[in-house]
Amino acid sequence: MRLASGAQGDAGERSVAGEEESAGKAGSGTEKSAAGVSEEVGGVHGTGEVGAGSGGAGAGSGEQARVVAVRRVKAAGRRWRGAQLALSAALLAVAMTGGAIAIGADRAPASVPVAAGAVDPGVLGGGNLDASIAALQTHLRAQPRDSGDWATLGLAYVEQARTGGDPSRYPQAEQALRRSLSLAPDNDQALAGRAALAAARHDFSHALVFADAALRQNPYSERALCSRVDALVELGRYGEAAEAARTADARKPGVPVFTRYAYVHELRGDVGTARRVLEQALAAAASPGDTAYAATQLGQLAWNQGDYRTALTRYARALAADDSYLPALEGRARARAASGDRAAAIKDMEAVVARTPLPGPLVELGELYEARGAAGDRARARQQYALVDAWIALARANGVDADLDTALAAADHGDRKAALRAARAEWGRRHTVHTADALAWALHVNGHDAEALPYARRATATGYRSAAFRYHLGVIELATGHRPAGRASLASALKLNPGFSPLGAARARAALGGAE
Numbered sequence: 001m002r003l004a005s006g007a008q009g010d011a012g013e014r015s016v017a018g019e020e021e022s023a024g025k026a027g028s029g030t031e032k033s034a035a036g037v038s039e040e041v042g043g044v045h046g047t048g049e050v051g052a053g054s055g056g057a058g059a060g061s062g063e064q065a066r067v068v069a070v071r072r073v074k075a076a077g078r079r080w081r082g083a084q085l086a087l088s089a090a091l092l093a094v095a096m097t098g099g100a101i102a103i104g105a106d107r108a109p110a111s112v113p114v115a116a117g118a119v120d121p122g123v124l125g126g127g128n129l130d131a132s133i134a135a136l137q138t139h140l141r142a143q144p145r146d147s148g149d150w151a152t153l154g155l156a157y158v159e160q161a162r163t164g165g166d167p168s169r170y171p172q173a174e175q176a177l178r179r180s181l182s183l184a185p186d187n188d189q190a191l192a193g194r195a196a197l198a199a200a201r202h203d204f205s206h207a208l209v210f211a212d213a214a215l216r217q218n219p220y221s222e223r224a225l226c227s228r229v230d231a232l233v234e235l236g237r238y239g240e241a242a243e244a245a246r247t248a249d250a251r252k253p254g255v256p257v258f259t260r261y262a263y264v265h266e267l268r269g270d271v272g273t274a275r276r277v278l279e280q281a282l283a284a285a286a287s288p289g290d291t292a293y294a295a296t297q298l299g300q301l302a303w304n305q306g307d308y309r310t311a312l313t314r315y316a317r318a319l320a321a322d323d324s325y326l327p328a329l330e331g332r333a334r335a336r337a338a339s340g341d342r343a344a345a346i347k348d349m350e351a352v353v354a355r356t357p358l359p360g361p362l363v364e365l366g367e368l369y370e371a372r373g374a375a376g377d378r379a380r381a382r383q384q385y386a387l388v389d390a391w392i393a394l395a396r397a398n399g400v401d402a403d404l405d406t407a408l409a410a411a412d413h414g415d416r417k418a419a420l421r422a423a424r425a426e427w428g429r430r431h432t433v434h435t436a437d438a439l440a441w442a443l444h445v446n447g448h449d450a451e452a453l454p455y456a457r458r459a460t461a462t463g464y465r466s467a468a469f470r471y472h473l474g475v476i477e478l479a480t481g482h483r484p485a486g487r488a489s490l491a492s493a494l495k496l497n498p499g500f501s502p503l504g505a506a507r508a509r510a511a512l513g514g515a516e
Helices: 034-040 059-069 088-099 129-142 147-164 169-183 186-199 205-217 222-234 238-251 255-267 271-284 288-304 308-321 326-340 342-355 359-373 377-396 401-415 416-429 435-447 449-459 469-480 483-496 503-515
Strands: none
Touching: 034 238, 034 255, 034 359, 034 469, 129 147, 147 169, 147 186, 169 186, 186 205, 186 222, 205 222, 222 238, 222 255, 238 255, 255 271, 255 288, 271 288, 288 308, 288 326, 308 326, 326 342, 326 359, 342 359, 359 377, 359 401, 377 401, 401 416, 416 435, 416 503, 435 449, 435 469, 449 469, 483 503
């Protein structure tokens, strides 16, 4: 799902690991497709490709916070705890412990018969994930040649990494999925799992390769269909992503597909269709997990348009269905902050980062502290930004491409040169609206505004309604002497979503006033 942190968020990341289909079994073939809904309300947008365009925390207390941060990274679902070991030692320990599937299945005799499907994959979406993984591990000790449950275990590790913000699970996921394929070459469940894992590591080119391979084996694999849409979106191939979403909708209509279908339309500025399809997804929700997911997506869509009252209503619906659903809690924090309830927003975001210390929420919490400006808040903010550095280091140690996270966080709260290096590297891999915006902003903070302007324009070229993108464009336009255009972009950002960022919105107002 989108990394929801206002100006910092990579909105293109929508459950790229396919995790949201956990309870998404609503697509039974009897549901009305998303395309059917959009046709009823006036059809769909065109599918042409996006046109080609032009192409650290401080020392001292910040460094101490960074060391403490890494030691606080624990297994998924647990709180981070403070410690005193050096960063390199902590990362090495995590990498070493994350590198093996420690269930002892290799020691089981090869003559143990296969009992495929002994653990229902659906259990991963409806209960305690840690308990489900433990059950899979127990089963695989006894039945080590069960290719299906090796694949299920691999996907469970991907989900555990996502929900707990712990990338050290990814090497375990890879080994489990490889084991599945060694036992049953070309089985679609493991191939779809490899697609999910590659996407979770932000390796979207390989995610597409594995999704296509899975679909060759099973054209109706929901997980592979969704991963294919996600990969094409994250590669910036929006026309192909729209076609893939239509194909997925025709083959496997249901909550996971509906949300992808909606997001493809949102990227093109078709908010009306996106909302209607998400409302269909919510109506089709057959479990608390589906309800929480669909309601949260509707909340995010409303928040992007500055409709905080509706956003809060949607997040309340999500949390009523699943009070532990952190994306809804994160969204509620942002909506509360934008509505002026900063104290409640900070409380919510503190709860989020205590359980999933990911870059987006960490940056958001740091900015909320800065905006509040109480005694000790500056140090608290620095600690959050140091935690971002720690997570990025951990992610890279476990095979995750974290350049976009680096660029987004470091441009405003870290090493600006590192932000630019990361943004250029990410742009070399994929041309999305989010990488274009990140590169534009990194160029701007490094004083390269003339080079930044084409990228900032490209970020807004699809019609995607992002106040943060419009703010970045406006600042860069002003810096390059395009004063009327800059004022218009800044005003547009504030009109669309006046509370889009704890710090960015205030800076947008200041920049607009200074441009008079």
